[in-house]
Amino acid sequence: xxxxxxxxxxxxxxxxxxxxxxxxxxxxxxxxxxxxxxxxxxxxxxxxxxxxxxxxxxxxxxxxxxxxxxxxxxxxxxxxxxxxxxxxxxxxxxxxxxxxxxxxxxxxxxxxxxxxxxxxxxxxxxxxxxxxxxxxxxxxxxxxxxxxxxxxxxxxxxxxxxxxxxxxxxxxxxxxxxxxxxxxxxxxxxxxxxxxxxxxxxxxxxxxxxxxxxxxxxxxxxxxxxxxxxxxxxxxxxxxxxxxxxxxxxxxxxxxxxxxxxxxxxxxxxxxxxxxxxxxxxxxxxxxxxxxxxxxxxxxxxxxxxxxxxxxxxxxxxxxxxxxxxxxxxxxxxxxxxxxxxxxxxxxxxxxxxxxxxxxxxxxxxxxxxxxxxxxxxxxxxxxxxxxxxxxxxxxxxxxxxxxxxxxxxxxxxxxxxxxxxxxxxxxxxxxxxxxxxxxxxxxxxxxxxxxxxxxxxxxxxxxx
Amino acid sequence: xxxxxxxxxxxxxxxxxxxxxxxxxxxxxxxxxxxxxxxxxxxxxxxxxxxxxxxxxxxxxxxxxxxxxxxxxxxxxxxxxxxxxxxxxxxxxxxxxxxxxxxxxxxxxxxxxxxxxxxxxxxxxxxxxxxxxxxxxxxxxxxxxxxxxxxxxxxxxxxxxxxxxxxxxxxxxxxxxxxxxxxxxxxxxxxxxxxxxxxxxxxxxxxxxxxxxxxxxxxxxxxxxxxxxxxxxxxxxxxxxxxxxxxxxxxxxxxxxxxxxxxxxxxxxxxxxxxxxxxxxxxxxxxxxxxxxxxxxxxxxxxxxxxxxxxxxxxxxxxxxxxxxxxxxxxxxxxxxxxxxxxxxxxxxxxxxxxxxxxxxxxxxxxxxxxxxxxxxxxxxxxxxxxxxxxxxxxxxxxxxxxxxxxxxxxxxxxxxxxxxxxxxxxxxxxxxxxxxxxxxxxxxxxxxxxxxxxxxxxxxxxxx
Numbered sequence: 041x042x043x044x045x046x047x048x049x050x051x052x053x054x055x056x057x058x059x060x061x062x063x064x065x066x067x068x069x070x071x072x073x074x075x076x077x078x079x080x081x082x083x084x085x086x087x088x089x090x091x092x093x094x095x096x097x098x099x100x101x102x103x104x105x106x107x108x109x110x111x112x113x114x115x116x117x118x119x120x121x122x123x124x125x126x127x128x129x130x131x132x133x134x135x136x137x138x139x140x141x142x143x144x145x146x147x148x149x150x151x152x153x154x155x156x157x158x159x160x161x162x163x164x165x166x167x168x169x170x171x172x173x174x175x176x177x178x179x180x181x182x183x184x185x186x187x188x189x190x191x192x193x194x195x196x197x198x199x200x201x202x203x204x205x206x207x208x209x210x211x212x213x214x215x216x217x218x219x220x221x222x223x224x225x226x227x228x229x230x231x232x233x234x235x236x237x238x239x240x241x242x243x244x245x246x247x248x249x250x251x252x253x254x255x256x257x258x259x260x261x262x263x264x265x266x267x268x269x270x271x272x273x274x275x276x277x278x279x280x281x282x283x284x285x286x287x288x289x290x291x292x293x294x295x296x297x298x299x300x301x302x303x304x305x306x307x308x309x310x311x312x313x314x315x316x317x318x319x320x321x322x323x324x325x326x327x328x329x330x331x332x333x334x335x336x337x338x339x340x341x342x343x344x345x346x347x348x349x350x351x352x353x354x355x356x357x358x359x360x361x362x363x364x365x366x367x368x369x370x371x372x373x374x375x376x377x378x379x380x381x382x383x384x385x386x387x388x389x390x391x392x393x394x395x396x397x398x399x400x401x402x403x404x405x406x407x408x409x410x411x412x413x414x415x416x417x418x419x420x421x422x423x424x425x426x427x428x429x430x431x432x433x434x435x436x437x438x439x440x441x442x443x444x445x446x447x448x449x450x451x452x453x454x455x456x457x458x459x460x461x462x463x464x465x466x467x468x469x470x471x472x473x474x475x476x477x478x479x480x481x482x483x484x485x486x487x488x489x490x491x492x493x494x495x496x497x498x499x500x501x502x503x504x505x
Numbered sequence: 506x507x508x509x510x511x512x513x514x515x516x517x518x519x520x521x522x523x524x525x526x527x528x529x530x531x532x533x534x535x536x537x538x539x540x541x542x543x544x545x546x547x548x549x550x551x552x553x554x555x556x557x558x559x560x561x562x563x564x565x566x567x568x569x570x571x572x573x574x575x576x577x578x579x580x581x582x583x584x585x586x587x588x589x590x591x592x593x594x595x596x597x598x599x600x601x602x603x604x605x606x607x608x609x610x611x612x613x614x615x616x617x618x619x620x621x622x623x624x625x626x627x628x629x630x631x632x633x634x635x636x637x638x639x640x641x642x643x644x645x646x647x648x649x650x651x652x653x654x655x656x657x658x659x660x661x662x663x664x665x666x667x668x669x670x671x672x673x674x675x676x677x678x679x680x681x682x683x684x685x686x687x688x689x690x691x692x693x694x695x696x697x698x699x700x701x702x703x704x705x706x707x708x709x710x711x712x713x714x715x716x717x718x719x720x721x722x723x724x725x726x727x728x729x730x731x732x733x734x735x736x737x738x739x740x741x742x743x744x745x746x747x748x749x750x751x752x753x754x755x756x757x758x759x760x761x762x763x764x765x766x767x768x769x770x771x772x773x774x775x776x777x778x779x780x781x782x783x784x785x786x787x788x789x790x791x792x793x794x795x796x797x798x799x800x801x802x803x804x805x806x807x808x809x810x811x812x813x814x815x816x817x818x819x820x821x822x823x824x825x826x827x828x829x830x831x832x833x834x835x836x837x838x839x840x841x842x843x844x845x846x847x848x849x850x851x852x853x854x855x856x857x858x859x860x861x862x863x864x865x866x867x868x869x870x871x872x873x874x875x876x877x878x879x880x881x882x883x884x885x886x887x888x889x890x891x892x893x894x895x896x897x898x899x900x901x902x903x904x905x906x907x908x909x910x911x912x913x914x915x916x917x918x919x920x921x922x923x924x925x926x927x928x929x930x931x932x933x934x935x936x937x938x939x940x941x942x943x944x945x946x947x948x949x950x951x952x953x954x955x956x957x958x959x960x961x962x963x964x965x966x967x968x969x970x
Contacts, residue, residue, distance in 0.1 A: 285852075292824065292851045304821055350927075356769055359757065362843045366834040378827045381849050385929025386757045387750075440915035442924060447912055450905035459907060462815075462923025462936055464850025471927055 041212065043072040043253045045222065045244030048079020048087055049261040050318035051164055054122030061172055063259065063321050064217060072211060072251060074222045074244040075168055077160025078115055088115055088160045089237075095141065096156040100149050109141055116163055129170045137163045150195025154224065154234045157196075161221035161240060169219040178216030184225050187211060189246065191225035191233050198225055198233040200246050200305070208250035220247060241302035249309035256311050258298065259318045265295065265326040268342045268485045272478055277489050279340060281327045286340050289431045289467045293343035303328070332433065338441070339432035339488040344477045348380065348425040349395040350458070353410055354388035354418045364414065365389060371409050375402055380427075381460055381469075388418075392458070392471065395423055425457060426477035428470045430484060435466065442468060444487055452483035506677065508537040508718045510687065510709030513544020513552055514726040515783035516629055519587030526637055528724065528786050529682060537676060537716060539687045539709040540633055542625025543580055553580055553625045554702075560606065561621040565614050574606055581628055594635045602628045615660025619689065619699045622661075626686035626705060634684040643681030649690050652676060654711065656690035656698050663690055663698040665711050665770070673715035685712060706767035714774035721771050721778045723763065728788040730760065730780055733807045733950045737943055742954050744805060746792045751805050754896045754932045758808035768793070797898065803906065804897040804953040809942045813845065813890040814860040815923070818875055819853035819883040829879065830854060836874050840867055845892075846925055846934075853883075857923070857936065860888055890922060891942035893935045895949060900933065907933060909952055917948035 046060050064070050077088040091112045098105035113134060120130040140159035145152040165181050172179035188207025191198035204225070211218055222240025226232055235242045241258060248256035264278040265287075282290075284307040291300045298315065306313050306328075316325035358364055365382070372379050372391060381392040398406075403421060410416045435441050442461060445468060449456060458471025472480050511525050529535050542553040556577045563570035581602060585595040605624035610617045630646050637644035653672025656663035669690070676683055687705025691697055700707045706723060713721035729743040730752075747755075749772040756765045763780065771778050771793075781790035823829055830847070837844050837856060846857040863871075868886060875881045900906050907926060910933060914921060923936025937945050 288821070289851050301822065301825075307821065356753070356772060357766065359845070360766075360843075362841075363838050365844070365847065366831055366838050369831040369834065373828050373831050376827075378825075379830070380824070382830065382847055383925055383927040384846050385925075385932055385934070386754050388929055390927060439918055439920050442921055443908070443911035443915035445911075446908035450908035453904055455904050456907055456926065458927025459924045459933075460848055460850075460927065461921065462848040462855060462925065464853055467850055468924075469850075 041071050041251055041253050042067065042069045042255045042257055043074065043244055043248040043251065044070045044257040044259060045074040045240060046076060046318060047240070047258075047260045048076045048089070050079075050259050051075055051077070051168070052079045052081045052085070054119045056318065057119065057123060057168060057171060059318050059321075060168065060259070061175060063318065064172070065175070065177065066321075069254065070217070070257070071214075072218050072220065072247050072253070073168070074220045074240060074247060075161060075164045076222050076240040077164050078119065088112060088164075089157060091115070092156050092160050093153070096153045099156075100145050100152065112141070113137060116167065120167065123167075123171050123174075125167075125170055125174055129174075133163060133166050133170070136166070148195070151231060151233075154195050155232050157234050158221070158224040158232055161223045165219045165221035172217060172219070179219055180214065180216050182211070182214070182218050182220050184221065184243075185230065185232075187220070189225035189243070190228050191235075193227045193229075193231060193233055196234055196236065198235050198239075200225065200242075201228070204246065205250045208247060211247065212251045236299075236301070238299040239302075241299035242305075245302045245305040245311075245313075248311045248313075249305035252309065253311055256306050256313045258313060258315050259321075260315060261317060261319060262315075263317045263320055263323040263325065265290075265315055265341075267340065267489055268481060269295075269344075272481055273485050276485065279326045280324065281329060281332045282340050283332050283433055283466075284328055284330065285466050286431050286433060287328050289429060289464065290341045290343050293345040293427060293429045295341070295343050338435045338438055339430055341431045342429070342481055342484045342488070343431065344426055344428040344481045346426045346474050346477060347395045348392055348427055348471070349398050349421060349423040350390045350392050350425060350471070351398075351406070351410075352388060352390045352418070352420040352422070353414070353416045354385075355414070355416050356387055358387045358389070367414060368410070371406060371413065375406055375409075377402070377406075381458075383458055383460055390458075392425070392427075395425075422457070424474045426472050426474045426480075428472055428477060428480045428484070429467050430488070431467045433466050435468065445470070445484060448483045448487035449480055452479050454480045454483065506536050506716055506718050507532065507534040507720045507722055508539065508709055508713040508716070509535045509722040509724060510539040510705060511541060511783060512705070512723075512725045513541045513554070515544075515724050516540055516542070516633070517544045517546045517550070519584045521783065522584065522588060522633060522636060524783055524786075525633065525724070526640065528783065529637070530640070530642065531786075534719065535682070535722070536679075537683050537685065537712055537718070538633070539685045539705060539712060540626060540629045541687050541705040542629050543584065553577060553629075554622060556580075557621050557625050558618070561618045564621075565610050565617065577606070578602060581632065584632065588632075588636050588639075590632075590635055590639055594639075598628060598631055598635070601631070613660070616696060616698075619660050620697050622699050623686070623689040623697055626688045630684045630686035637682060637684070644684055645679065645681050647676070647679070647683050647685050649686065649708075650695070650697075652685070654690035654708070655693050656700075658692045658694075658696060658698055661699055661701060663700050663704075665690065665707070666693070669711065670715045673712060676712065677716045701764075701766070703764040704767075706764035707770070710767045710770040710776075710778075713776045713778075714770035717774065718776055721776050723778060723780050724783045724786075725780060726782060726784060727780075728782045728785055728790065730755075730763075730791040730806075732805065732954055733946060734760075734809075737946055738950050741950065744791045745789065746794060746797045747805050748795065748797050748898055748931070749793055750931045751896050751898060752793050754894060754929065755806045755808045758810040758892060758894045760806070760808050803900040803903055804895050806896045807894070807946055807949045807953065808896065809891055809893040809946045811891045811939050811942060812860045813857055813892055813936070814863055814886060814888040815855045815857050815890055815936070816863075816871070816875075817853060817855045817883070817885040817887070818879070818881045819850075820879070820881050821852055823852045823854070832879060833875070836871060836878065840871055840874075842867065842871075846923075848923055848925055855923075857890070857892075860890075887922070889939045891937050891939045891945075893937055893942060893945045893949070894932050895953070896932045898931050900931065910935070910949060913948045913952035914945055917944050919945045919948065
């Protein structure tokens with residue numbers, strides 16, 4: 041049994057939905073299908089989820105929302121018509137969608153927002169089920185409430201509850217193809233709550249873990265995950281196989297193919313994941329697994345993320361003060377700041393965090409507290425940092441990886457603000473100025489991927505001669 | 506006005522004390538002289554301080570201590586005789602020493618130990634003052650209690666109190682040469698307390714800061730501080746000038762020329778420090794200052810220290826848990842452990858600490874708490890680590906230093922367990938296995954010191970040709 045999840049671009053239009061259904065029909069094992077809401081049909085298009093958010097915000101502010109409501113309903117009506125669904129089916133789906141949109145904003149705007157957003161996936165799932173039925177297949181829309189996908193209650197930030205897995209396991213005995221809306225679940229009290237944005241990946245991963253699927257297929261619009269951001273490097277290499285840990289590190293630092301939290305249920309249950317392309321289902325895609333064979337090049341990907349800042353704190357003999365680091369982190373925690381890393385010297389420590397959280401007001405408060413409560417001598421805030429990462433299992437155990445990386449960066453005239461290696465077994469991290477980030481990524485790609493192929497080609501020439 | 510401090514080997518014998526007095530007499534500005542207790546005369550000799558500790562321990566355990574007492578008194582009597590001091594002076598000094606040694610162990614063994622240890626420096630100071638007087642100089646022994654060197658009360662671990670500086674400033678108006686015993690002070694209640702071992706350096710630094718000396722001279726038995734441990738490299742380069750921050754980082758990691766805490770008072774008051782050789786006072790020595798000019802080679806020293814261990818903790822999506830790092834450090838703090846560094850990956854964090862503190866019992870307790878209180882998934886303890894450091898002001902601002910370092914280490918087949926760069930402006934730290942540490946230091950020395958000279962020589966040859 042396989043779980044197949046389809047992303048927004050795979051469901052953006054009737055033509056795309058037809059492709060999805062062909063893919064589902066082509067493999068008997070694809071018995072559990074998770075769908076997103078219709079995404080963009082073309083670059084300037086708007087995703088249905090964004091229209092739904094716009095609609096909900098207008099309603100919450102008491103502003104007119106008719107126009108955006110028509111656009112939303114129109115998107116589905118176009119699809120229904122183009123799929124040639126029977127009139128009564130079309131009417132039923134449209135009526136249910138209208139009903140969902142006409143919820144009255146309750147005392148809790150978060151709940152209202154979640155209900156409206158969820159309508160995107162929910163309607164899409166009903167529609168896909170109807171279409172498969174119209175094709176003569178046994179297909180059934182299953183609602184997350186009925187299936188038992190119970191979650192925690194924070195609006196827009198649900199987390200699956202452990203008991204959900206037991207309940208969802210019953211989906212195994214459902215006859216026919218199950219079409220399941222992604223992105224949301226229900227609290228034990230029956231309140232609808234969505235996952236964070238992009239959370240349909242999470243739904244698919246939870247279902248795959250619950251039914252102990254042989255494979256969790258995640259259909260998107262690229263043939264595979266690339267070893268580097270394809271907007272920086274022309275035709276970068278594709279990743280054929282990668283471990284959960286590697287994928288997790290890449291997801292953190294700018295690889296947006298897969299929701300950061302989505303891997304966890306599959307990882308825990310040991311379900312292999314395959315990233316595939318709805319528009320080219322023959323391509324093998326990228327496999328995400330527990331363990332992979334090491335090949336010569338132990339680096340499996342290079343990623344970068346911008347928008348970090350560092351707060352450097354120094355104090356003479358800081359090193360001898362028991363509890364200094366803990367008290368420092370407590371100040372950040374009390375100010376609601378989540379930090380990323382804390383490299384340290386002998387008498388100094390830096391805290392690296394996401395710049396967006398560190399507003400000028402918070403900065404002033406934190407700096408004052410560091411001076412007053414910790415008697416810090418120097419405090420230097422540096423903004424505009426980027427973290428560049430090399431990811432690869434077993435990399436750490438091979439002598440010379442850091443030498444190759446730092447030499448490549450030096451040749452590219454990238455100054456290293458920070459190097460963090462030593463905790464993770466699978467990554468090495470470089471802090472650079474944002475303006476240097478792209479150059480750093482390209483230099484590392486050339487060192488670990490492009491160059492090695494040239495070297496191999498050279499070697500082949502030498503051997504022939 | 507200069508403060509000159511002389512270490513144990515400079516006072517080990519009458520011949521050495523004569524050298525000290527020649528040095529003092531040769532510069533009118535040397536008006537404040539701090540002395541240690543007599544050290545080793547030859548490699549197998551025992552320092553007076555170690556004899557005193559042995560004596561105090563025997564007394565505390567109610568064991569016979571006459572023999573070691575005779576050895577201590579004998580050391581001073583030999584010196585007094587060889588210096589040719591008048592009989593009454595010799596008798597007075599010996600009587601005072603005997604009196605000090607005959608303290609009755611009180612209810613507080615720590616206080617007793619401190620009083621006995623301090624007698625080493627105290628007797629030496631009296632003796633030097635007498636000798637200078639016998640040479641026709643105006644010299645006066647000053648007791649730390651009379652001078653106002655007030656300190657905190659923990660036995661063997663005194664810290665200077667802020668009000669001491671005000672009181673000690675009066676030493677400026679003392680006529681003649683002041684001979685001051687190093688290593689100890691008195692609590693405001695009048696109890697004698699010693700600094701940590703090697704603390705005469707601290708006394709000198711405090712006096713220099715208090716009187717706003719033009720220079721704090723620290724006389725020892727080497728011509729200068731070397732850029733690397735001279736037991737690893739033959740005739741290593743000498744450091745001519747170094748900043749307080751550089752010296753602090755080197756002191757941390759195995760450079761034992763100067764007490765770790767001793768630099769602080771001089772650093773705060775901006776007093777330049779000069780490390781000189783009693784046996785070769787003409788050598789310029791090593792200057793420690795606030796700022797130094799950068800030269801081509803921005804690295805000023807390479808050091809290594811052994812005996813570290815790392816505790817690796819991983820948990821999927823750890824990165825999203827606000828407060829994880831703080832709670833982790835709190836566990837270490839509650840177990841009385843002072844940690845050194847905390848490199849981190851995305852979903853993992855390592856704590857580096859001194860191995861001696863991390864006993865198997867504490868390890869078991871910490872590992873259990875990490876599992877139970879933080880639900881950590883993997884915990885790996887690695888022992889036998891060494892931290893190797895490259896120290897140099899401005900190094901970070903030059904592109905390629907890390908590339909040169911990591912390449913040199915890769916060529917020497919040193920696997921890097923950890924790289925920590927980014928907080929300190931003046932150092933770069935590599936974690937390696939202890940067995941690799943010496944090889945790592947030698948490789949870095951060759952890269953940053955030996956090689957550049959060869960390269961310069963090569964260049965000179967090329968230019969001549």
